[in-house]
Amino acid sequence: MSNTAAAERELVPAATGGVQSVDRALRILEILARSGESGVTEVAAALEVHKSTAFRLVATLEQHGLVEQVEGRGKYRLGVGLLRLAGATSARLDVVQEARPLCKQLATATGETVNLATLSGGSALYLDQVAGPSALQPHNWVGQHIPLHATSNGKVLMAWLEDDELxxxxxxxxxxxxxxxxxxxxxRKELELVREQGYALAVDELEVGLAAAAAPVRNAHGDVVCSVSVSGPTFRLTDERMQRVLPLLVEASDELSHRLGWGAR
Incomplete structure (x- = not known):
């Protein structure tokens, strides 16, 4: 047997074990969601694993705040860490719901595709998309991650970050x-310009023939939580036409920000 084949054989059990551990951890969360509280012995029986294995899994979930011990009872329940994760999802859904009618209006007014994006790790994640009447079979970006430095949405999402985050x-x-x-x-010079003018442009930077402009959306604390963009082919979104689109874009992003509580008195 070759060294490569032997290495591959060694890797398979490890990978399978890793996936199995994730599956078991998720099942523990489901067990606690159903029962409210469970001890390690009960969890082990439900998973059909040794008690020590169940304990290691529960301990790992506890470290991340996903489960917590019920004081004095030797049992576990779902932890507040799940609320943090659920809250982040809820906040995104709220933004999408508030943004949808404004994005539709903007798409109709400009004729182009309107996207809503947020920062996700080291990229921009598209949360929603509305195609304007001029857009012919646009690429569906919803749920996709795109590079920050080559897109108008990405530039906006980076522009107001603290220096250490950037x-x-x-x-x-x-x-x-x-x-x-x-x-x-x-x-960095480009991001300074974005902050000064209140919007970002990206023409032929991600894809030749694609032009886009984006503006920031702020929450009640003034933090930039997402961006709204208008994108289309460069033969339609010329410099002259972009100047007519930008006021509409900024107006829509400001209105969404106000709906999220920014500037409220």
């Missing part, structure tokens, strides 16, 4: 076209 995101800046910004210094 440093963590500014790793390698791959080139997608000849106009993609690949220098950290140049990108």
């Amino acid at each position: 440093k963590q995101l500014l790793g390698r800046l791959p080139s997608y076209t000849g106009l993609t910004i690949t220098s950290r210094a140049a990108l």
Whole structure:
């Protein structure tokens, strides 16, 4: 047997075990959701595993705040960490629901595709998309991650970050076209411009022939929580037409911000 084949055989059980552990951890959460409280012995019986295995899984979930011990009873219940995760999902859904009618209006007014995006790790995650009447079979970006440095949405989402947060995101800046910004210094200068003018542009930076503009959406605390963008082919979104689109875009993003509590008196 070759060394490669032996290595592959060694890797298979480890990978399978990892997936199995995730599956068991999720089942523990389901067990606690049904029962309210359960001890390690009960969890082990439900999973059909040794008690020590169940304890390790429960202890790991406890470290992440997903389960917690019921004081003095030796049992576990779902932890407040789940509320944090659920709250993040709920907040995103709230933004999408508030944004949808405004995005529809903006798509109708501009004729182009309107996207709603948020920062997710080291990329921009598209939460929603509305196609305007001029958009012919647009690519569906919902649920997809796109690079920050090569897109108008990404630039907006980076522009108002604290410096230490920005440093963590500014790793390698791959080139997608000849106009993609690949220098950290140049990108920082671009983000300064975004902050000054209140919107970002990206023309032929992610894809040749694609133009986009984005503006920030703020929550009640003034934090930029997502961005709204208008995108379309460069032959339609010329410099002249972009100047007519930008006021509509900024107006829509400001209105969404106000609906989320920003500037409320």
